[in-house]
Amino acid sequence: MKNKLTKEEVLHVADLARIKVTEEEIEKYQVELKKLLDDVEKVNDVVGYDDEILIAPWDHNADLRNDTDTRMLEAKEVLKNAPNHTGNYITVPVVIGESEGA
Amino acid sequence: MKYLEKSIKEINDLLKKGTIKPIDLVEEAFERIETDKDLNAYITLNKEEALKQAKELEGKEVDNLLFGIPIAVKDNILTKDLRTTAASHILDNFIPIYDATVVEKIKAHNMIIVGKTNMDEFAMGSSSRTSYFGAPKNPWNNNKISGGSSGGSATTIAARHVPFALGSDTGGSIRQPASYTGIVGMKPTYGRVSRYGVIAFASSLDQLGPMTQNVLNNALLLNVISGHDPRDMTSSHREVEDYTRLIGKDIKGKKIAVPRFLMSDIVDPEIIKTIEVVIEMLKENGATVDYIDMKYLDNAVTLYQIIAMGEASSNLARFDGIRYGLSHENPKSHEDLYLETRREGFGKEVKRRIMVGSYLLSGENAKTYYNKALSIRDDMATEFDKVFKKYDYIIGPTTTTTAYNLDDPMDDPSKSFMDDVLVIPVNMAGLPGLGIPVGFDKNHMPIGMHIIGNKFEEAEMYRLGSFIEDKLNLDLNPKGGE
Numbered sequence: 001m002k003n004k005l006t007k008e009e010v011l012h013v014a015d016l017a018r019i020k021v022t023e024e025e026i027e028k029y030q031v032e033l034k035k036l037l038d039d040v041e042k043v044n045d046v047v048g049y050d051d052e053i054l055i056a057p058w059d060h061n062a063d064l065r066n067d068t069d070t071r072m073l074e075a076k077e078v079l080k081n082a083p084n085h086t087g088n089y090i091t092v093p094v095v096i097g098e099s100e101g102a
Numbered sequence: 103m104k105y106l107e108k109s110i111k112e113i114n115d116l117l118k119k120g121t122i123k124p125i126d127l128v129e130e131a132f133e134r135i136e137t138d139k140d141l142n143a144y145i146t147l148n149k150e151e152a153l154k155q156a157k158e159l160e161g162k163e164v165d166n167l168l169f170g171i172p173i174a175v176k177d178n179i180l181t182k183d184l185r186t187t188a189a190s191h192i193l194d195n196f197i198p199i200y201d202a203t204v205v206e207k208i209k210a211h212n213m214i215i216v217g218k219t220n221m222d223e224f225a226m227g228s229s230s231r232t233s234y235f236g237a238p239k240n241p242w243n244n245n246k247i248s249g250g251s252s253g254g255s256a257t258t259i260a261a262r263h264v265p266f267a268l269g270s271d272t273g274g275s276i277r278q279p280a281s282y283t284g285i286v287g288m289k290p291t292y293g294r295v296s297r298y299g300v301i302a303f304a305s306s307l308d309q310l311g312p313m314t315q316n317v318l319n320n321a322l323l324l325n326v327i328s329g330h331d332p333r334d335m336t337s338s339h340r341e342v343e344d345y346t347r348l349i350g351k352d353i354k355g356k357k358i359a360v361p362r363f364l365m366s367d368i369v370d371p372e373i374i375k376t377i378e379v380v381i382e383m384l385k386e387n388g389a390t391v392d393y394i395d396m397k398y399l400d401n402a403v404t405l406y407q408i409i410a411m412g413e414a415s416s417n418l419a420r421f422d423g424i425r426y427g428l429s430h431e432n433p434k435s436h437e438d439l440y441l442e443t444r445r446e447g448f449g450k451e452v453k454r455r456i457m458v459g460s461y462l463l464s465g466e467n468a469k470t471y472y473n474k475a476l477s478i479r480d481d482m483a484t485e486f487d488k489v490f491k492k493y494d495y496i497i498g499p500t501t502t503t504t505a506y507n508l509d510d511p512m513d514d515p516s517k518s519f520m521d522d523v524l525v526i527p528v529n530m531a532g533l534p535g536l537g538i539p540v541g542f543d544k545n546h547m548p549i550g551m552h553i554i555g556n557k558f559e560e561a562e563m564y565r566l567g568s569f570i571e572d573k574l575n576l577d578l579n580p581k582g583g584e
Binding site: 016046048053058060080 | 335419456516558
């Protein structure tokens, strides 16, 4: 069994996670991520009682709230934490191609 | 000034009589915290506001036991207008605009928040060393870890700065640091305490709980923070009982199970010996104790790695550099902003877990790993059900070793999971777990015992915890009762 991931595998995983990785980080992740993936592989050796699953251990059925107005956050308050905003809007970089934008 | 060394009842009487005022308690707490600044227990202090609040309480009726008492809050619990970072660079400028439900509750009882405690980044870790703000130090030996992820809360309680702290526990993060620092920590039943306003790590495992110097205080704080919350759909409708009601009561006839796995050779012999002494004491006092075999306990870490990393990858997708928190400067594009902000903002441990979690949930892997883990999780819960049909409690050690050195290597990515091997099963099944101190190792570092109860049996667990606490009567002040 190989003891590290390929560079491409690390880049694939980083892409799924939406995290940019640097060249030197890739090397470390090749080993570290492999170690964790080997750990979780052990789950396939476990023989269970049945196929029932437990997603979350609560004692009741989901409480779905009525579709009515509830407490809302004030836009002014929310914007206090926004890195960039204009008026009541959060500003983001151009999403569509720059030539088509602004 | 030694008021904070007194029992909560005594402090309450003094407040009622007007002998002391809340500000005396707050000033004393900050004097203690500032003396111990090097312990790095806090990320953000709330001194100005706390003193102001204490002043405002003067003249108000002392209407409950926790009125005017200082409390520390883990930094992954939202506090309105008080910086909340989850010990991450990505949130180091974040000022919440609302309070978590537990914070509303402690404020409604006029408790006074002194600050936000240090922790592992996003509660991911077992030593609080993944904190962006540096690790807290163990008050028993400043070269040792306080455990994690609620390491700052454990530190401030063990060092006697304040009588109460809130922690969170996803896979042992209240009980394990409690064990390493000689304090009492409860992870309540899943759904007992609202998670609204907690920065989510793994939503099906996360639960908040009290960390205190003794069992009675722990139950008092659980009384305050428990209860149904319509804003958390997993929150239980069960009525809140008085969790102090069985404290000091007898344990005669109680049936206790000790799973052999918890006392196996993965645990330091010194710890096993200490637990065995407690077991003998319990037998002498009329409890029956049986060693039993339980399936799946040894698989808990693997299940935890899959479920916790999977859920974390999903929960932490919200950190995008757009709505709040760190934002990469001069991004080339929208995508660049997202990718670069997350590269800059997350620490190593968190990145590793998000990456593995994303992979485990992607495509066919969701079936191979995540669903399989949920299936064994169900079997593990069934195993616990079987045991609780015959027994009142399950007990064992909380940790396999006592606190290790702050400078021990951090290069093994599995290590932080293995530190919680004995306490993770409880989170899987949604059961309550109580950590209490039961002795010391040869270097005088605390040893903890773990009491597991059936769902919503917290009051029964405090019965056993207080019984052991009373019989052992340990000196748990690291400063030797100054």
